[in-house]
Amino acid sequence: MDCGIPFCHNGCPLGNLIPEWNDLVYQEDFAAASERLHATNNFPEFTGRLCPAPCEAACVLGIGDEPVSIERTEYEIAERAFAAGIVQPVPPVVENGVSIAVVGGGPAGLAAAQQLRRAGYGVTVLDAQEKIGGLLRYGIPEFKMEKSIIDRRLTQMLDEGVEFRTGVVVGPHGDISLEDLRDTYDAVLLAVGATRPRLLDVPGNDLDGILPAMTFLKAANRVLETGAPNDALSASGRHVVILGGGDTGADCLGTALRQGARSVTQLEIMPEPPRSRPSTQPWPTMPMLFKVTSAHEEGGTREYSAVTTAFLGDERVSHLRVEIEGQNELRDIPADMVLIAAGFLGPDLTTLSTEAFPTTPRSSLLVNDHWMVDAGHDDVSPLFACGDAVRGQSLIVWALAEGRSAAGAMDRYLQGGAARLPEPLHPYATPWDA
Ligand SMILES: Cc1cc2nc3c(=O)[nH]c(=O)nc-3n(C[C@H](O)[C@H](O)[C@H](O)COP(=O)(O)OP(=O)(O)OC[C@H]3O[C@@H](n4cnc5c(N)ncnc54)[C@H](O)[C@@H]3O)c2cc1C
Structure with a gap:
């Protein structure tokens, strides 16, 4: 201290x-x-x-x-x-009469919505899913954070006057177009996440039973809402192989074990990370270390330097052929469910708008220093963006920081004045740039 x-x-x-x-x-x-x-x-x-x-x-x-x-x-x-009942609603003291639509109710959109509402804006959060929360609700499993923790915070935001519209897909083939939103609201913030999964281009990848991790995790999280098991997307009684050694892979592992998988194997293409800080990642940087999550403590096996060369099977996958560094022969691992947790390729912009938005080399939305998307014309309300849609798949803490920063920039732009709300980050900054 x-x-x-x-x-x-x-x-x-x-x-x-x-x-x-x-x-x-x-x-x-x-x-x-x-x-x-x-x-x-x-x-x-x-x-x-x-x-x-x-x-x-x-x-x-x-x-x-x-x-x-x-x-x-x-x-x-x-x-x-x-x-202790200290977390109470903080409604705005003055309504400023300016309306804002936030597309996406994940942590980035929610942080921005709360900041803007408290500053006096009329804020509507629209989300394609039935419930608000983004990956907090439909990606992250209940065993890491109970959904009631999200609902508790949403109650506060509702009492502050944030409007939530769920089951509303924004896009040309959705329920409302982005253009209509920009005609209706004084500003629009895109916080749509980075949802396009990276898949594996190897023979057999079209066999049944090979799924993006999020398809599996979303189905598992939905069971909590519907109460009805989803047998087609359940790991129960199956040999499950997870491709990807990161946190999403660990979430799949814990979920598959809880569903009663026969075996769970997590494969990572990179070598096993070190157990303590290597000299190339000195203090105070965030080192990439070997991690044992609670899910790993519960079971399953992990293999590193493992390259998948093919999926085998008739209609449904039955085995995975892998080449493991240091082993002379290819190995066939039994797998009747394969979950691909190999990262994400940025936001799905094609379903969002017919406009071609500027993007970064990593296929994320390109914003200027004020979190604004240059959408090519200024006869409609300004368009801003934040969160994974801008940074690429990241962390909750970055989503919150981006949401707060974008809210600050929007407030400055819309009020045409000095900064009133905190802006902890510039777009694409690392913490060490601050
Ligand atoms: C499985 C998994 C586990 C993770 N675990 C952790 C963890 O433990 N700790 C951590 O810090 N980070 C974790 N992350 C990362 C973290 O969840 C994300 O970085 C964070 O949620 C990004 O927030 P966001 O608000 O930008 O986007 P999201 O949370 O993705 O929210 C985007 C929202 O936009 C909505 N949307 C998208 N398009 C439209 C549209 N056209 N119309 C209407 N709505 C739309 C979506 O429905 C969604 O609700 C995890 C990610 C995954 C996938």
């Missing part, structure tokens, strides 16, 4: 005031700690559960010891604040 220069501030894209709330916790003043925590983070109950904590990787104590357990402290502050 007395570390001189607190590098954790920069490690966190939100610029969380970590030493301040650590000290308030030490003084057992949880109300003041909650105020300091919420000053920079709209939803600490999400990041307190789910963030990989780049702040801890940057903690000064971590140079020679275990870092401060910042994420756990954040969780405690947030939960105690809810339990």
